[in-house]
Amino acid sequence: MSKEKTAKKGAPKRKKRSLKAGRGALFLLSVVLFMSAVVRVFSGTGAAIAKEVAELTKEDTHVEAPVDPIACMADEDLNALIAALRTREKSVEEKELEIAEKLAIVDVARAEIEESFKALEIAETRLAATMATSNTAAEDDLARLTSVYESMKPKDAAALFEAMAPDFAAGFLGRMRADAAGEIMAGLPPEFAYTISVILAGRNANAPSE
Known part of the structure; x- marks a missing residue:
């Protein structure tokens, strides 16, 4: 009897303990x-x-x-750009070489022209000297001929002057002394002497007055 009561009394306690343990486990799990x-x-x-x-x-x-345009370009586009730049650079180098060659040709031509001018100046100087010598020689010749005509007899000189052209004869008569020229003019035919007189008068009229 006592054992059954004890068992009945212990059963609720175990049940309470089991419930508490279950609730604890549920709480921990939650x-x-x-x-x-x-x-x-x-x-x-x-x-x-x-x-x-x-x-x-x-x-x-x-x-x-920053966006790098070269980095964004495809390999084909980049290669095409590099090729175009190289072609442009080559074209510029060829043009520079062509210009340099033309400048060299111009320099050579300029040097040749300068040499030609120098040669021309030398030739002009020589020609001027030759002309001066010729003029001097011609003047000397005219002076000698004038002296020869002045020393001739008026009659002989008049015959010689009559064979000359009027301008040529007037030139010599204009260089001669007045007395010798007058004697020669007196021995010339009147028409020829008149023509020479007109030529001499025209030369004197064109001469500058003092």
């Missing part, structure tokens, strides 16, 4: 699940925030960073 959910939520939020920050940083970097 806490674990709640913490796990919190960790997941915060870890997902952190990942989302980190991803958003990374995207914003990437956008800011993309906006602020």
